[in-house]
Amino acid sequence: xxxxxxxxxxxxxxxxxxxxxxxxxxxxxxxxxxxxxxxxxxxxxxxxxxxxxxxxxxxxxxxxxxxxxxxxxxxxxxxxxxxxxxxxxxxxx
Amino acid sequence: xxxxxxxxxxxxxxxxxxxxxxxxxxxxxxxxxxxxxxxxxxxxxxxxxxxxxxxxxxxxxxxxxxxxxxxxxxxxxxxxxxxxxxxxxxxxxxxxxxxxxxxxxxxxxxxxxxxxxxxxxxxxxxxxxxxxxxxxxxxxxxxxxxxxxxxxxxxxxxxxxxxxxxxxxxxxx
Numbered sequence: 001x002x003x004x005x006x007x008x009x010x011x012x013x014x015x016x017x018x019x020x021x022x023x024x025x026x027x028x029x030x031x032x033x034x035x036x037x038x039x040x041x042x043x044x045x046x047x048x049x050x051x052x053x054x055x056x057x058x059x060x061x062x063x064x065x066x067x068x069x070x071x072x073x074x075x076x077x078x079x080x081x082x083x084x085x086x087x088x089x090x091x092x093x
Numbered sequence: 094x095x096x097x098x099x100x101x102x103x104x105x106x107x108x109x110x111x112x113x114x115x116x117x118x119x120x121x122x123x124x125x126x127x128x129x130x131x132x133x134x135x136x137x138x139x140x141x142x143x144x145x146x147x148x149x150x151x152x153x154x155x156x157x158x159x160x161x162x163x164x165x166x167x168x169x170x171x172x173x174x175x176x177x178x179x180x181x182x183x184x185x186x187x188x189x190x191x192x193x194x195x196x197x198x199x200x201x202x203x204x205x206x207x208x209x210x211x212x213x214x215x216x217x218x219x220x221x222x223x224x225x226x227x228x229x230x231x232x233x234x235x236x237x238x239x240x241x242x243x244x245x246x247x248x249x250x251x252x253x254x255x256x257x258x259x260x261x262x263x264x265x266x
Binding site for chain 2: 062
């Protein structure tokens with residue numbers, strides 16, 4: 001499951017002690033893979049900015065792939081436009 | 094530089110946008126300086142489709158392309174890539190076909206494939222193309238992002254090089 005979770009819930013899920021899980025989260029937090037926030041007695045963990053940056057980078061790569069495709073599509077469409085002009089749209093009647 | 098005829102507007106490069114619009118959906122947009130029927134024709138005619146779908150910079154080769162563009166009709170694309178031992182196939186079915194306006198198809202190469210919707214909206218002789226890829230769940234889209242990141246680094250690196258080289262050229266560096 002992918003969702004915000006408390007340290008207690010994570011410790012249970014991974015069959016670790018609370019102290020062990022706190023250490024793990026501390027390391028992940030330093031690497032900006034996780035952020036935590038303490039509300040009352042519960043510390044909630046969520047994915048950190050590094051993960052979001054990776055997703056943003058992927059979406060930018062994806063954009064560039066489509067951008068290259070669409071540039072090539074522009075060329076095909078320009079050719080269709082020229083052909084139509086030449087044929088005077090006779091074929092489409 | 095090629096001389097441009099008078100009265101003909103200088104072509105400006107149209108911008109492609111991409112965004113993750115929700116947990117399950119990716120959206121790509123782009124405007125084309127042509128009526129919708131020509132954009133649609135280039136998208137649905139295999140001989141034309143082959144000319145633009147695979148960017149040269151990707152290193153991939155489109156081996157075959159079959160498109161039976163009607164509701165319930167199927168499509169199949171096969172690619173070769175230097176880093177892949179065997180050809181990769183992408184296939185599915187057209188769910189909606191509205192000539193010059195809208196295409197919806199499934200992506201059935203994986204169980205968690207998206208449903209892709211492309212709309213062609215014509216205004217003042219230009220066409221706004223909006224492509225939505227709706228995944229069955231947030232997990233499916235997350236996995237697609239993680240999976241593609243791992244599976245296609247070379248492709249994207251080549252694409253990056255190509256785009257950087259071209260960007261630098263355009264700026265006259």
